[in-house]
Amino acid sequence: MKTLAAVVTEIGKPLSLMELDIEDPRDDEILVRIVASGVCHTDLVVQAGMLPVPLPVTLGHEGAGVVEKIGSKVSKVKPGDHVVLSFNSCGSCESCIEKEPAYCYEFMARNFGAVREDGSTSLSNDNSPVHGNFFGQSSFATFSLCRELNIVKVSKDVDLSLLGPLGCGILTGAGAVINALPVKERSSFLVFGTGSVGLSSVMAAKMQGATTIIAVDLNDDRLEMALELGATHAFNPNKTTNLIEKIIELTTHGVMSALDTTGLPDVIRDAVLCLAPRGTCGILGACPPDFEIELNELHFFTGGRKLIGIVEGSAYPDTLIPKLINYFEEGLFPFDRLIKFYDFENINQAIEDSEKGRTIKAIVRM
Numbered sequence: 001m002k003t004l005a006a007v008v009t010e011i012g013k014p015l016s017l018m019e020l021d022i023e024d025p026r027d028d029e030i031l032v033r034i035v036a037s038g039v040c041h042t043d044l045v046v047q048a049g050m051l052p053v054p055l056p057v058t059l060g061h062e063g064a065g066v067v068e069k070i071g072s073k074v075s076k077v078k079p080g081d082h083v084v085l086s087f088n089s090c091g092s093c094e095s096c097i098e099k100e101p102a103y104c105y106e107f108m109a110r111n112f113g114a115v116r117e118d119g120s121t122s123l124s125n126d127n128s129p130v131h132g133n134f135f136g137q138s139s140f141a142t143f144s145l146c147r148e149l150n151i152v153k154v155s156k157d158v159d160l161s162l163l164g165p166l167g168c169g170i171l172t173g174a175g176a177v178i179n180a181l182p183v184k185e186r187s188s189f190l191v192f193g194t195g196s197v198g199l200s201s202v203m204a205a206k207m208q209g210a211t212t213i214i215a216v217d218l219n220d221d222r223l224e225m226a227l228e229l230g231a232t233h234a235f236n237p238n239k240t241t242n243l244i245e246k247i248i249e250l251t252t253h254g255v256m257s258a259l260d261t262t263g264l265p266d267v268i269r270d271a272v273l274c275l276a277p278r279g280t281c282g283i284l285g286a287c288p289p290d291f292e293i294e295l296n297e298l299h300f301f302t303g304g305r306k307l308i309g310i311v312e313g314s315a316y317p318d319t320l321i322p323k324l325i326n327y328f329e330e331g332l333f334p335f336d337r338l339i340k341f342y343d344f345e346n347i348n349q350a351i352e353d354s355e356k357g358r359t360i361k362a363i364v365r366m
């Protein structure tokens, strides 16, 4: 079968739209006709060569679509089902068995390897292999092969073209607050970075009943959006003196939960310095492999503070994605406000607008 795919042929270069061959689904695979795919920061990081992936490769890992064809061993979905594709996992390591697939022991290989377990690729161009299976999906294409482990059936009542980012970016921000951090009623929450992940965390913190929600970003428009979505305070560090002292003063002893979405060591240090005793800071930004974090040891240990890594919002996608869709339908989680649609052929524009911060969450429609 043919699929129209956006292919990275060279690091740092625009994607090329190419007609490729896609294999028929194997026994455990599912062929999905992609309706739309979100553009996630991780796609940009990989395209820029900051995280190594074999080339040529089709990226994309926030796919939403309709099941076209299933392998003989697939029972979770059937042709015609509406589905969201999420991150990949092995299904059999200790984390996967305990329903923590984001911490799968094979997370890097399964999501960034861009091949099947046996090393084969499902895509090819004139018989020469093109890497697919990025996050078990490679959704920047009109068709995608995935497996039961990373497919979630969703309601047909919701506009399918909106839902792809629930598979990664929006799941990450909301899940960090709902699953990983102690954000509860009347608590305080601080987020550094108000891109799609940060703004999703703000909406989730409001849903969790946090009464002090502080957003920090260099972009005033994003801060305005954060205030509209539930933040109670917003700060631009370029226009604020003594930011850390101000945040601590606002919350009397510091915040109970902080989230860094930037991946910048200095920002992470500041986020930890804003924590109250026993507060927790989560970090989730994808940054170059040689980045190291420095903390003030005395401040960190005397307050019993915690710093935790959070992948994919610690989500079990089969549970969290339908839950977020319900919140959206109830009007509690208006993530559609972050979205701008592009035609698939304009994917390079979508990527450029995302990089430059002109678009919060880009979705390409196939």
Ligand SMILES: [Zn+2]
Pocket: 089, 090, 091, 092, 093, 094, 095, 096, 101, 103, 104, 105, 106
């Ligand atoms: Zn696993």
Ligand SMILES: [Zn+2]
Pocket: 040, 041, 042, 043, 061, 168, 169
């Ligand atoms: Zn992502």
